[in-house]
Amino acid sequence: MSRVDQPVWWRDESLRPMMVACLTLSAAVGVFGVSFGVASVSAGASVAQTCAISLLVFTGASQFSAVSVIGSGGSFGSALGGALLLAARNGVYGLAMSRRIEGSLALRMLAAQLTIDETTAMSVAQPDPRAQRVAFWFTGAALYFFWNLGTLIGAVAGNAIDPTTYGLDVAFPAGFVAMLWPLLTDARARLAATIGGVVCLVAVPITPVGVPILLSALAVLVGVRRPSQVAS
Amino acid sequence: MTWTLVFVLAAGAYAFKVTGLVILGGRTLPPVFDRCLALIPAAVITALVMKDTFSTGQDLALDARALGIAAAVIAAWRRLPLIVVIVVGAAVTAVVRQIS
Numbered sequence: 001m002s003r004v005d006q007p008v009w010w011r012d013e014s015l016r017p018m019m020v021a022c023l024t025l026s027a028a029v030g031v032f033g034v035s036f037g038v039a040s041v042s043a044g045a046s047v048a049q050t051c052a053i054s055l056l057v058f059t060g061a062s063q064f065s066a067v068s069v070i071g072s073g074g075s076f077g078s079a080l081g082g083a084l085l086l087a088a089r090n091g092v093y094g095l096a097m098s099r100r101i102e103g104s105l106a107l108r109m110l111a112a113q114l115t116i117d118e119t120t121a122m123s124v125a126q127p128d129p130r131a132q133r134v135a136f137w138f139t140g141a142a143l144y145f146f147w148n149l150g151t152l153i154g155a156v157a158g159n160a161i162d163p164t165t166y167g168l169d170v171a172f173p174a175g176f177v178a179m180l181w182p183l184l185t186d187a188r189a190r191l192a193a194t195i196g197g198v199v200c201l202v203a204v205p206i207t208p209v210g211v212p213i214l215l216s217a218l219a220v221l222v223g224v225r226r227p228s229q230v231a232s
Numbered sequence: 233m234t235w236t237l238v239f240v241l242a243a244g245a246y247a248f249k250v251t252g253l254v255i256l257g258g259r260t261l262p263p264v265f266d267r268c269l270a271l272i273p274a275a276v277i278t279a280l281v282m283k284d285t286f287s288t289g290q291d292l293a294l295d296a297r298a299l300g301i302a303a304a305v306i307a308a309w310r311r312l313p314l315i316v317v318i319v320v321g322a323a324v325t326a327v328v329r330q331i332s
Contacts, residue, residue: 031315045233052235056242059249061273065280066241070233073289080241085276087245092269094252095260101253112249167325170297173284174304174321178314180277188267189274196275200282205290216279223267 009134018131022122022139029060029118030146032175036063037154039171043071047155054151058144059116061086061179068172069210078210085217093120100132114140188222195219296332300325 009015033054040050045067053063066083094115100123101111114136123136158168184190196216203212261269285301286292304321312320 028313028315035315035318040233043233049233049235049238052238053241056238057245059245061277062241062245065276066237067233068280068284070237072283072287076234076237079237080244082276082280083241084244084248085272087248089269089272090245091248091252091256092261092266094249094254095256096252098253098257105254108254109250112253113246115249115253164329165326167296167300167322167327167329170284170300170304170321170325171318173281173297173301174318175314176277176281176284177301177304177321178308178317180274180281181308181311183274183277189271192271193274193278197278197282200279201286201292204283204287204292209289212283213276213279216275217272219275220268220271223269223271224264227267 006130009130015131015134018122018126018135019138022135023142025118025122026139026142026146029143030150032060033147033150034154034157035171035175036060036067037151037156038158038168039064039154039175040067040151041155041158042168042171043067045070047152047159050155051148051152054148057083057087058113058147059087059090060147061176064172064175065213069213072209074210075208078208078214082210082213085214089117090115093117096120097123097136100129101136102133111136111140114144116143118143188227192219192222195222296325296328299328 006012010019036054037050040053040063041047045053050067053067057063057066062083065086066079069079069082094112097111097115097120098108101108103111119136119140122139123132126132126135161168180193184193196219199219200212200216203215207215281301285297286294300321300323303324304317307317307320
């Protein structure tokens, strides 16, 4: 894949800074994986279920959402619905990545499992197609390793303590707050967030547990109008 | 949490990923879909914060969690790393529970 004048990717000095950035990011996300592990067992999932979720689902926000809804007594359908709403954006990332990921069907099916926020962001930030491919696969592999290692550590540790004593029941919402902050940079996202939050609180006393999360997604209709019509 | 939910969720999440990357490929969606899908995380994650902070089951509640999350919001606003935001939120909640 590389041209004759280019060294193999892992020996390519020009790719080194990007790989360091990808590793740093992945290790940081691994620490978040620890929080997922703790929060998931605190919400009633077993260690094995918690690890299986990270290995198989492998998209953070959806995992947190599903476990959080089940933990507060929500139904199967509402837990699944809320989590899948959050997973939908990976489909859009896939559309963006499809031009950058080439190879056999099996390789692209594998790439699909790694197509999430971080891998897409690191890849599209690179200047040329080769660096984009390396960033995608390198971040994907590192992230998969650290996320699942972190989950295992968190699940085992969380199993051994009472979560409310250490305030760990707010690990979910506090983590969500941190995830939310970078998303609120434009006016339209802030409007959608405000509507989503208000709809949820209004719906909590009058709908079954989990349904308020589904209803909050109606706030995305803010996006129907063209951006020029929204003050930013 | 049931194993059925684990597997159905895994299949559903993978279906989205594979649809975008392998099945639809390089096609582009109408811009209105892009605009709406891009807003899902902001709307749904805010709702999750509200639910986890201000409700217990179907009841609205105002307790130690509210102060913990207020601290987490300040930490996020100060651009502190994610794990610090979580630790700050958890620590404040735990301390408020101890003294109240």
